[in-house]
Amino acid sequence: MNGWILAIVQTSLLLLCAPLLTGWVKWIKCKLQSRQGAPPWQPYRDLFKLFKKEVVLAESASPIFRVAPYIVFGVTVLAGSVVPMFAIGLPTAAIADVIVLVGFFALGRFFLALAGMDVGTAFGGMGSSREMTISSLAEPAMLMGVFTMAMTVHSTNLASMTRYLLEQPLQLYPSFVFSAMGLLLVAVAETGRIPIDNPATHLELTMVHEAMILEYTGRHLALMEWGAMLKLMIYGMLLGDIFFPWGIADSFAPLPLLIGFLSLFLKLFLLGLSLAIMETGLAKMRFFRVPQYLGLAFILCLLGMLSHVILEIN
Amino acid sequence: MALNLVYLAIVAAFGSAVLPILFCRSTVASKLVAFILLGISGFFGVLGGGMALLGKVDISAELPIGLPWLHCHLHLDPLSGFFLFLVSLISLMAAIYGPAYVREYQQGSQPLLPLTLFTGLFVVGMDLVMLADDAFSFMIAWELMSVSSYFLVAYQHQNETNRRAAFIYLLMAQIGGLFILLGYGVLASFSGAFDFSSMQAVELSPAWSSLAFVLALIGFGMKAGIVPLHVWLPQAHPVAPSHISALMSGVMLKVAIYGFIRFVYDLLGNIYWQWGVVVLSIGCISAILGVLYALMQHDLKRLLAYHSVENIGIIYMGLGLSMIFAGTNHPELAALGLIAALYHCLNHALFKSLLFLGAGAILQQSREHNLEKMGGLIKRMPVTAFCFLIGCISISALPPFNGFVSEWLTFQTALQGTILTNHILTALIPISAAVLALTGALAAACFVKVYGVCFLGLPRSQNCAEATETAYGPQLSQILLAALCLFFGVFPTWTVSQIENIAQILLPAGMPMATSHGWLWLTPVSSDVASYGAPMVFLGIGSAWLIVWLWLHPRRKKMEIRIAPAWDCGFGSLNARMQYTATSFTMPIRRIFRPVWFIAENYQQPGENAPGGRYQLKVGDWAWLKIYQPIGRLLLATAKRAALIQGGNIRVYLVYSFFTLLFLLWVVSL
């Protein structure tokens, strides 16, 4: 029972922390670019303001346009509730394994893209087209990476993956190295960060995610933004769970939970830092270079799988 | 009991074929008779098939027709029951959908009788295929199905495209039928009898059984539409009346799958894993090419037809995995793969018929079949739009709808490849899984395009601007199908436990673990390997949505929604031509996967005859251009050359006969 309570707590924590992570990344970036940036908690202010503002709907907008934010947000929250945050063995973890998780994101993206097409402006269509293209290239790579993991740990359940890795003494799997790199690239693409997409711009030729939500206002926009923040956070947690599982709590006793929470905090702190550094260092790439980028990700994951088959099975 | 119900279904379908002829005085009466009887047949078929599946019945019967020494054997078991269920379910839906849909044919010069007649025979044929228990009656039922569907494709024969499609369809159906016949012939020549029971009994040498397998693969694949035998499919399915397209695409392809499963799992018996590899790779190719070709289509029904190729590919992937496991004797995993494939058969039948019915509704209401002419229909046909949306989500394999479950099961099957001792397979199977992922993602992209271009945005043509919602019959059938899509997506555990009956008979093995955690959790292998709580997902998404909405609701009063024109960057008002079109939506994918299609683009600079320029895009199917057309040309050339022997000069003819005589005399006097 307290497992369920813990799950709810975790989910709400996730909701609360997500903007902070985004804000943190933004802040670091500003600092790195020696700008006087907004404080890390700026996203909270934005969301609060957006929720207060009125909604302006385009005349051509259909019910899809109004439903989409709720679905996108809801699906992302659900996905978040499945991913182990600072404790494993939560009952919610059984709802979905990694593949279902991918399915969740796909569902959200589906409605996001539909919403982009809905109003009938050129931007929205462009954004949806690009988003679907990128995702359709990203998904095989992601799945290949997940498969490589699963082949070693014999499971696609995040909880049992993490537990397996925790129980093992520290080992260096070549397959893990490859698929870690691959999945990192995929995560960058999926969360719409530089060099794939630039969340900070409204330059029409470069934006993907922003183009889709261009017509959104008020609480709809808030939900969309918040969903995006959650997504970033969830991907961070995923990478953390799979590649740096140490510190996560495997029981519901207070102390391990505390340790788990702190370790998560640390992980995300470092992750945001590295992401910011990377985004500062890199320039956004042309849209038609993205296939090469994701192809690289796929090749890395494929190499991971092959090295697992060739080197690690005996 | 179950068998009698199926008999009733067949009789009713036959009645719906022939009785209207008696009522041909009034089209309305004949129409009603036909469709009511079709519905009755569907109803009884659903009952009978369902009972056969759930009750694990195993009934045989024999009718005093057929060859004098081989009477017509019938047999009903869970496998045939399952597919009977599919066929009857969709024909029931077609019966609900049809009456309003065929109204347009009534006022036209088109006589209605051929349609009803061959629809009935079509259903009869499909039902009989399920029941047939000997090669002869199987072939008769099979070809009855093919021929009657040919007449249905050719129904609106005033259009050149229909005639051409019908011809190609019948030709390939004929060839496929011959291959199947050969497959049975190989078995019969060893068993010495045509009935399936004796065919099961014989043990074939690997070479012969592999030959039989290949024949069956080609024969049934021709009907199922695996690449490169698929070319008839995107031509034939779109031109048939829409409820027929739903039947053809939704269940006729499944009948082919049924035949394949029956042939390989039941008749051939011991399966070699190499077959599985072949089937798996064919499945991968069909899936990926099918979806890529579908992406480039702008005719809605044609696009859906190519998606059938894709889904058949996915089913074959499941079958291939299952065969690999069966060949390396892991029966439980083989059962998992088989169940995944069968589940996908069910799902595809549901959502593909749903989509075809929706497309038919659009076609009927807006007279448009070209995506580029549609748009904004969600405002004009809300019910259709809603059901179509569910269809799109299901076919894009998104949770919590049914399409996702079967693909997830396929993934889970692929994941178990690690336990194989043959490491090449271990390496190949994940790649096939990646292909499946790519397919799913591209399908999602494709249906975003379809839904976005067709239902959202602004109408791109006057017809669409004036479209209205369809009649109640079509609405009802679509709603039912959509509900079923949701049902089978949310309650997979129960469904799997029922489909398991088939695996237990064919392999024989089940998946004890799959349903061990109660109705809530689906755990194919074990709970800590993978689990999917579909009801929870449904509830989760719903509750998250509800919470958010409730949380926002109190403020709603303070802040109404303001309706304003969309932001036009200050360039003046937006119009429909500014939207992204289907062509432009798929442009990035077209550019990335360019070699897959035959692409002819030409762009005409703005000139007097084309103000604003003209862009033309032609996307062709390599299989058609590179395999089928050359064969046709070769045939014609050969015929031209062969015609020389009929040169017209009688003395030359005499020379033929003269030298034939001399030659034979020489032969015998050797």
Next chain:
Amino acid sequence: MSYAQLSLMEQLILTLSAMILLTSFLLLAQSRIISLINTFASQGFLLFLGTCLIAQSSGRYHLYISAGMTLALKVFFVPWLLRRLVRRLDIRRDVENVGGPSMIMIAGGALVLFSYYVALPIRELSDLATRNTIAISLAVILLGMLMMITRRKAVAQVVGFMSMENGLFFAAVVSTYGMPMVVELGIAFDVLVAAVLFGIFFFQIRAGIGSLDVDHLNRLHEVDR
């Protein structure tokens, strides 16, 4: 047994058969219609003689009947009919220059050899004195066909056809001393009707196509010209 041991009658028969073969060659080479018909008649007459001799030597007296039919049909009726047609159609002076006569002659010789080669095994079986004549009759048949192939004039083709019939009849007579009567009658009747029909056809062709050259009968074909 060697040729010398044969009775004079049998030797005569063999000589006759040789002459029949000769007439076939003559038919092959003959270019003027009228003399073609005459040659054909003479072949028929030789056939008649041969039949009589065999009837005499073998004592199968029903062969006389068939001999009589031969005389009536092949010597009188058919040639008379043909001559009449030729007169009516006014083609008596037609000269059909046979293409490459020497080649055709050589081909004819080869055919005779071939038929001998084919008939060898049969020759071993029979104890009749006239056994060798099977080869001859086969040769006559094949030569008749060769003639039909090489000639363009319808009349010549008919003559070739009839000489084939002669060969058949000869074979029936010499190898087996005649067929059963009912069959003989049937065959004779068929020949009769056939001859009449040919006559009808000449006029039809003349009326329809305008020339009796069979190479002009080339409307029906599959070739794209």
Next chain:
Amino acid sequence: MIALYATLLIPFGAMLVFGAIGHWKHAGTLNLLVCFATFLTSLQLAIDVFTNGFMITPGQLFYIDAFNVYLILVNALVGLTTSIFSRPYMAYELKIGRVDAGRMRLYHSMFQGFLLTMLVALSTNNLGILWVAVEGATLATVLLVSLYRTPESIEAGWKYFILCGVGIAQALFGTVLVYFAAEKIFPGEESTLLWSVLKDHSDQLEPTVLMLAFVFLLVGYGTKIGLVPLHNWLPDAHSEGPTPMSAILSGLLLNVALYAVVRYKMLIEPALNNHLPSYMMMGFGMLSFSVAGILLHHQRDIKRMFSYSSIEHMGLMTFAFGIGGPLATFGALLHMIVHSLTKSAIFITVGHAAHIAGTQKISEIRGLIRTQPAVGWTFLIGTVAIAGFPPFGVFTSEFLLFTATIESMPWLVMPLLIGLAVAFAGLFRHVQPMVFGEPPEGQLPVKANMLPIIFHLFLVLWLGISIPDILANWLDQATIMVVGKGLL
């Protein structure tokens, strides 16, 4: 007995009557009635044979066994239905002046004469008479082929006459050789050419002679069957003659010629120590089958096309008989029935189609289903049936043939399969545009009697769904006679 004689005498008398008294208004009706009478008597004959076994007439001139009794029945039936069709058809031809009264007289007389020769050829026991009858069939039909007196028809008639004449002459030589072989066993008896007698002593016959004889017989009767490369007369004769003629040529004559060949095969093959006859038949069959199938693609004339389809099917049957074995033989025997029924039905519809469009050019016949649905549908369904689609009987026989081929010589299955597919494509690529689509201007319905067609197609359908026991027994006994082993 009486039934048999009646069956033969009625057409004989009718032939004379029609020849004697010229054409008058009700000649067609009389023709129909005569055919009906013939059919009844042949039915009676069949019943006799069914009740009290096979019969051989005193003097052994006629011999009815399982092999020919059902063919006689089919002949009489097809003759009847064709006469039903021919009445309005020829009346129309007379009306539009393609024929005159004199030719109508010839037509009716020769129609009966042809039926007579067919029946004699089937029922006779004497191989010589068999030859005479087949030759007589040629003579009877040759003037009908050129009935219209157009240059094309005359040419067709001439080719038919010459080619078949030459072929038949070779068959006669074969008969002579058989006689020559038999003559040694019972010298100088009249019974020497009796099939029933020869069959019993076939083992004593001289193999080498028989082998030679078979070559001549195969080439001879094969010309009449229309085996490639002896087939050239067939498309011309079928396309230029009046359509009822084409129907019975395709439906009966080819069958009878094949019947003759098979009779000889039954006689000769046991006497030989090799299977050369079978191989020859298989070779001819396969060749005709494939060549005709390919040529189907290259057709402009509707009747020519279906005559090629006839060649294809005769090739198939010859091949089947060559394959031997109970399955294939049973299939071939069945195929003889279903083919003649289906093909004659098709030719009847083709006749109507040609009248509707006023031409035989495929390119100008369009949209039959719209112009006259009855004709269009029957035409289409007939084509579907002949293309070997179930539930029609043609499928059944082809099914048997296929399985038999797989059992005996699997490597031949591929060409067979390809041939079938090619032939099917060739047939349908032409038929479909003729029945479907919008009809051209000025294409008007004609007065057509659908009864024969529907009856034939119904029979074929029935045979496809289940073969009645009587027929099955006869076919089985015939199979036993041909290959010595039955199926039932």
